[in-house]
Amino acid sequence: MSEVIVITSGKGGVGKTTSAANIGCGLARLNKKVVLVDTDIGLRNLDVVMGLENRIIYNLVDVAEGNCRLKQALIRDKHYSSLYLLPSAQARDKSAVTPEQMIKLTESLTPLFDYVILDCPAGIEQGFRNAVAPAKRAIVTTTPEVSSIRDADRIIGLLEGAGIKQIDLLVNRVRMDMVRRGEMMSVEDVVDILAVNLLGAVPDEESVVIAANHGEPVVGSDTLAGQAYLNICRRICGETVPLLDLSSSSSWLKKVSAFLKRR
């Protein structure tokens, strides 16, 4: 039974693309057949985060317009043979495809994959409508900041309006040191405000940025963020995994330095 999941947020820069890449890789790590669809036409960057940008020949718009066959446009990941990317077009804009074309496209993907992950562009315009139209399930990404939460709330409303029943929340870029000082909302506070099921929380770590810059998602690595993403993937698959304690430091080096600071 194949699932079509859209990853969206409303606000830009909260980590939709990073989350999409990590969730895609994580699910592939759990031996699922996954395709990541970049629906951000004109501002594509999922390919860069995945480190696949030099392999793009055809893209989503080519498939929608019938310039190529679907399988010609799918790019296999470097590490996971069950993970594929359908890149978006860079030289076009959001109006190049319609929600109907997106539905048709995902219908041709669902028989081939266990999970179809749609990376949604920021905003609530045509690009959002294109990405949401084929989805049965949504993951709303937000950071613990008021602006991002406001937009996430709006997006949840729109998703409910579009008839998407299962909406999960991913709280990204949590900084436990700031939460402890009372300078940032905790994950619980965010869940209280938005009142949707919490899928997981990812700490704000340098490793995420470094990994993205190298074109290799962080999921599955021994960093806290890598563990958090892998747990999120397990929950997507239906496992019950307890929430990670984000306050624990992942590397022994940090523990030592924290210990030294305390003295």
Add this chain to the structure above:
Amino acid sequence: MGSNAVILKSNPYGIVLILDPELPFEELRQAVAEKFRMSAGFFKNAKLALTFQGRVLTKEQERILLDEIVQNSKIQILCLVDEKKESAEYYKKAVMQALEKQDREEGQFYRGTLRSGQVLETETSVVILGDVNPGAQVISKGNIVVLGCCMGNLYAGASGNAGCFAAALTMKPMQVRIADKMARSAIVKKADTGEYPIDPRIVFLKDGHLQIRPITSENLCEFLT
């Protein structure tokens, strides 16, 4: 102002403006401006020939009306055609000649940096005075020379000419295609600064394989033979 002061007729290569012979010139000028403002979206940036009809104009008046057209639309008027010779065939010839002349004079040069998402397509060889950024594309039916850093996609000999080449002062492209052969670069670690030293290289086809070589006299000789 009567709506028939100016009538616009067009064919694929040009437009005929039928002007009211009675109207004062100032009103006529406004009518022309209005007409082209309204049809700017239709013509977009077409390159066309133009004929004035129905009224005898002085050189000065012709110039004023042309200015009005240029200001109110993106049309490029390549040449003026005499009323008597007005026929699609003649228009075509006139436009082609003017375009060729333009190409000869200006050459296929592109000034500036091509940014992500921009596609430069040319019928002939092209020289780019600037960089080609990642995500940008140059598609030429002839050769491509980049006087700058090339980090995007190059496609020379797009109509299948295997004798074409691509050259750049700094050659770090994502993909290069010549005729029906394609190569992609290894992904560089993106943690680097993106500052590359100047190292002129040429890409060409030899024995069915893409070769990327420093531009030295030996390598050029090899390419030329």
